[in-house]
Amino acid sequence: MPEDKYACVRLISKPQNLLKTIYTACRTCYSADSPLNIFDCESAQDKEKMLKLINRVISSGHYSTIEHVQVSFAISNISRACSHQLVRHRHVSFSQKSQRYVKEKGQFDYLIPDTIERNPELKEKFDNFMSEISKFYLELTENGIPAEDARAVLPNAASTSMVVSMNLRELIHLANLRLCTRAQTEIRILIKRMCEELVKEEEWLKDYLVPKCERLGYCDEDKSCGRKPTKEQIL
Numbered sequence: 001m002p003e004d005k006y007a008c009v010r011l012i013s014k015p016q017n018l019l020k021t022i023y024t025a026c027r028t029c030y031s032a033d034s035p036l037n038i039f040d041c042e043s044a045q046d047k048e049k050m051l052k053l054i055n056r057v058i059s060s061g062h063y064s065t066i067e068h069v070q071v072s073f074a075i076s077n078i079s080r081a082c083s084h085q086l087v088r089h090r091h092v093s094f095s096q097k098s099q100r101y102v103k104e105k106g107q108f109d110y111l112i113p114d115t116i117e118r119n120p121e122l123k124e125k126f127d128n129f130m131s132e133i134s135k136f137y138l139e140l141t142e143n144g145i146p147a148e149d150a151r152a153v154l155p156n157a158a159s160t161s162m163v164v165s166m167n168l169r170e171l172i173h174l175a176n177l178r179l180c181t182r183a184q185t186e187i188r189i190l191i192k193r194m195c196e197e198l199v200k201e202e203e204w205l206k207d208y209l210v211p212k213c214e215r216l217g218y219c220d221e222d223k224s225c226g227r228k229p230t231k232e233q234i235l
Contacts, residue, residue, distance in 0.1 A: 081156035109159035176212035
């Protein structure tokens with residue numbers, strides 16, 4: 001399935017002074033000066049100075065300094081299967097389209113996994129099955145069954161939308177895990193687009209919003225894709 005058939009993502013909120021906020025948090029840990037003075041004294045001309053300290057602090061594992069930055073994304077056209085994977089992550093806030101309060105009035109939107117999409121015969125059967133589910137769902141609601149109960153027949157393929165917010169530390173963690181080639185295609189594309197949206201505004205983050213093997217230099221998964229040497233090979 002072409003990537004453009006997957007998630008629609010837009011960054012809708014981030015701190016105006018993201019870099020200065022992180023720098024202030026980092027510098028405060030090593031300065032007798034007040035955080036307010038540190039924040040007010042830094043200017044755009046000091047960007048390289050700020051990045052040098054931030055990179056050093058993050059590389060040392062002092063991740064609390066990037067928890068002060070919160071970003072929010074508007075997400076649509078993802079499957080319930082994908083959203084179920086996403087909501088397993090901690091320190092993230094979700095506001096999702098409710099199948100209890102939002103009643104489907106026709107054929108519901110759904111996502112077809114690319115492995116099924118590539119098989120014309122199975123794709124046709126998949127589409128027909130989605131159509132049958134939709135018809136039965138409508139039969140239930142038209143006979144007075146409330147949407148909160150009729151939704152029991154809706155599949156993981158059903159499309160959903162949500163607003164997702166998290167701090168920068170969690171986004172980096174999310175990217176490190178879900179950009180791995182062993183992650184399922186749909187959530188990998190979703191996280192890739194979330195990262196791309198933020199990198200448009202904060203290009204310096206591109207080196208952190210990567211699969212964890214890029215940061216570690218090796219793969220620590222039980223099964224490796226071969227992109228990097230395994231942890232055992234390194235040791």
